[in-house]
Structure formats: structure tokens, C-alpha cells
Amino acid sequence: MGKTFHICTIAGIPLKVHWTFGLTLLFVAYVVHLHNLTTAASIGFSLLVLVMFICVILHEFGHAMAARRYNIKTLDIIISPIGGLARLQDIPQEPIKELVIALAGPAVNVIIATIIGCYLHFVLGTELIPSGDNLELLGYSIDFLKFVFTINIMLFVFNLIPAFPMDGGRVMRALLSMKLERVLATRVAMWLARLISFAFVAIALNTHNITLGLIGLFVYIMSGKEYAYVKMIKRASSTVSEVLQSQFTKLKTTDSYQSVIEAYQKGNEKNFLVYDESENLVGSIPEVFIKDAVKTNHYPESIIDLMSTKVAIIAPTSILRKVANMMSHEGIAICAVQEGDELIGVLDRYAVERFMKK
Numbered sequence: 353m354g355k356t357f358h359i360c361t362i363a364g365i366p367l368k369v370h371w372t373f374g375l376t377l378l379f380v381a382y383v384v385h386l387h388n389l390t391t392a393a394s395i396g397f398s399l400l401v402l403v404m405f406i407c408v409i410l411h412e413f414g415h416a417m418a419a420r421r422y423n424i425k426t427l428d429i430i431i432s433p434i435g436g437l438a439r440l441q442d443i444p445q446e447p448i449k450e451l452v453i454a455l456a457g458p459a460v461n462v463i464i465a466t467i468i469g470c471y472l473h474f475v476l477g478t479e480l481i482p483s484g485d486n487l488e489l490l491g492y493s494i495d496f497l498k499f500v501f502t503i504n505i506m507l508f509v510f511n512l513i514p515a516f517p518m519d520g521g522r523v524m525r526a527l528l529s530m531k532l533e534r535v536l537a538t539r540v541a542m543w544l545a546r547l548i549s550f551a552f553v554a555i556a557l558n559t560h561n562i563t564l565g566l567i568g569l570f571v572y573i574m575s576g577k578e579y580a581y582v583k584m585i586k587r588a589s590s591t592v593s594e595v596l597q598s599q600f601t602k603l604k605t606t607d608s609y610q611s612v613i614e615a616y617q618k619g620n621e622k623n624f625l626v627y628d629e630s631e632n633l634v635g636s637i638p639e640v641f642i643k644d645a646v647k648t649n650h651y652p653e654s655i656i657d658l659m660s661t662k663v664a665i666i667a668p669t670s671i672l673r674k675v676a677n678m679m680s681h682e683g684i685a686i687c688a689v690q691e692g693d694e695l696i697g698v699l700d701r702y703a704v705e706r707f708m709k710k
């Protein structure tokens with residue numbers, strides 16, 4: 353994310369600016385210099401950029417306030433030269449909540465545009481759109497308002513393009529999620545975003561528009577990231593029951609080591625659990641031990657002589673992410689999965705890795 357600076361806290365939400373925001377000042381200075389603007393127009397242009405960012409901040413607060421309605425906290429709002437980002441603690445899984453939160457931002461721009469539009473049309477009786485893109489017009493307050501009106505319409509339209517990471521991408525996913533499972537809905541939304549990104553790049557190449565080309569590239573990358581993220585969240589929140597193997601070899605302390613090797617060489621299992629005569633789990637034989645024994649051609653007589661005494665018994669309802677963390681932290685290759693007192697399967701490290709990567 354990079355360094356950010358805390359500006360103030362509004363309604364309990366910290367407002368921060370990204371360090372690259374400083375580039376905006378350079379951009380303003382560059383435009384003023386390039387167009388050789390009059391003092392009034394320079395002030396007008398600087399104010400316009402400021403007002404535009406205020407509109408972006410209000411847009412983000414729209415998201416944040418809608419999220420608050422659903423008891424979802426907003427960690428902070430970060431402003432950068434390319435826009436704002438309200439970082440929510442959680443993205444709601446319910447489509448209707450995601451839809452409301454996604455639409456709340458652009459709705460703020462519609463409200464601002466409507467208020468200014470009504471003032472321009474009904475009170476001042478003038479056009480809504482500036483009569484040209486001549487920045488000198490910004491020296492006049494009425495034209496300044498027309499620019500602010502136009503900017504809010506543009507923010508509204510741009511954000512509702514149905515492609516991640518724009519709000520429209522989330523709207524699209526939320527709508528698709530009403531009929532499809534969430535990961536699949538995100539996948540469809542990702543492909544739609546990619547089609548749009550191809551169109552952007554094609555138009556950019558034809559019109560030599562670098563900005564549009566970069567937006568196309570950005571959309572392509574971010575939509576893929578969104579899909580990968582949703583997939584990963586879904587996997588990590590799965591339960592052990594979705595990955596456990598109910599067919600497995602249960603070794604006894606009285607078995608010979610040769611029988612372990614034989615079970616291993618069948619190829620279906622890599623790690624094994626060891627039980628004593630009273631059916632208590634007493635250890636495990638991880639693949640590394642077996643490989644070592646085969647390599648050195650040195651088998652101990654009893655299984656007990658070459659086994660790990662680290663054991664873990666988990667419930668089928670355990671969350672996979674937590675179990676996977678525990679296994680890697682404790683160095684456990686295989687867990688016994690028990691429902692109450694009954695052994696119903698094993699959870700193997702490789703099976704977990706395979707499932708997460710799928």
C-alpha cells in the first residue's frame with residue numbers, strides 16, 4: 353500500500369492520503385504553466401481539483417456509511433491521485449448488502465450533481481455543461497459549477513462501468529450472486545471485466561489514448577486479483593469435512609516397519625497414523641521418515657522406533673485455514689479427524705495443499 357498520512361477523523365473513520373497524492377500538486381502546477389492560465393483561472397483550476405477530491409471523499413463516505421448500516425466497520429479512507437478507497441473490515445457475502453454498499457458511493461455523486469444541476473437550471477437558468485474545455489472558464493463561478501457538475505456525472509458513469517475494481521464490478525457480482533454461487537459469480541464478473549479491458553485497450557490503440565490503455569490494463573489485472581481473492585477466501589473458510597480422506601491405513605504399534613513401506617508404496621497415502629492396542633492415537637509416521645528409511649535401507653523392527661509422537665485430533669467442523677496453520681506451525685503431517693469419539697478419517701498435509709491450490 354505504501355506510506356499514508358493521517359489527515360483527520362470524520363464520523364469515526366480516519367481519512368488518510370497516500371504519499372503519491374503530492375504528485376497532484378505537481379500536476380496542478382504543470383497544467384497552470386502549460387496553459388499559461390490567468391490568476392483567476394489558476395485559482396479556479398486549483399479549487400476544481402480540490403473540490404473533485406472532496407467529491408471523491410464524499411463518494412467513499414457513501415460506501416462507508418452504507419457499510420455501517422450493516423455493522424461493517426470502515427478501517428480508513430485512503431485518497432490517492434487515482435481516486436479513493438474505503439477499506440472495509442469485511443466485504444459482505446449477502447448480495448443485497450454488497451449491492452447497496454457498492455451503489456452508495458456513485459449515489460453520492462448523483463446527489464451532488466442533482467443539487468448543482470437544479471441550481472444551474474432552475475435558479476440561474478443556464479446550461480449544465482461548460483461551453484468548452486477552455487480552463488480560463490474556471491475563473492468564472494458559474495462555469496466553475498458546471499465543471500463540478502460534469503465531474504460528478506463522470507465519477508458516476510466511470511464508477512458504474514461493470515468491471516472490477518470499479519463499483520460497477522461489485523454491482524455486477526452482487527447481481528450475479530443472486531442466482532449463482534459467489535465464486536462462480538465473481539468468475540463471470542471477472543470475464544466481463546476482461547472483455548471490457550480488451551475493448552479499452554483496443555480503443556486506446558486506435559485513438560492513441562494512453563490513459564484509457566492503462567485503465568484497461570489495470571482492470572485486467574485487478575479483476576483477476578479479485579477472483580483469486582474470493583476463491584482463496586472460500587477455500588480457507590471450508591471445513592475439514594470437505595478435504596478429509598475416509599479411506600486410510602490405520603497402523604498399529606505392533607505392525608512391522610515393512611508394512612508401512614508397503615502401504616506407502618501403493619502410492620495413495622503419504623503419511624500415516626499409529627494406534628496402540630487400546631485404540632489410542634500414539635503417533636504418526638510422516639513421509640520424510642519413510643523416505644529416509646528407504647534411502648538408507650535401514651528399517652527399525654518396531655514402528656515405535658521410528659515415528660513422531662506429535663499427534664492432533666481435530667473435528668470435521670474445524671475451519672481448514674486454522675487447521676492448516678496449526679499443522680505447519682507444529683510440524684504435523686497428518687491429523688486424525690474424529691466426530692465425538694469416532695474416528696471418521698484423516699487430514700493429510702498434501703491433501704490440504706492440493707485443495708488450497710485447486
Ligand SMILES: [Zn+2]
Nearest residue numbers: 457458511519
Ligand atoms: Zn466507489
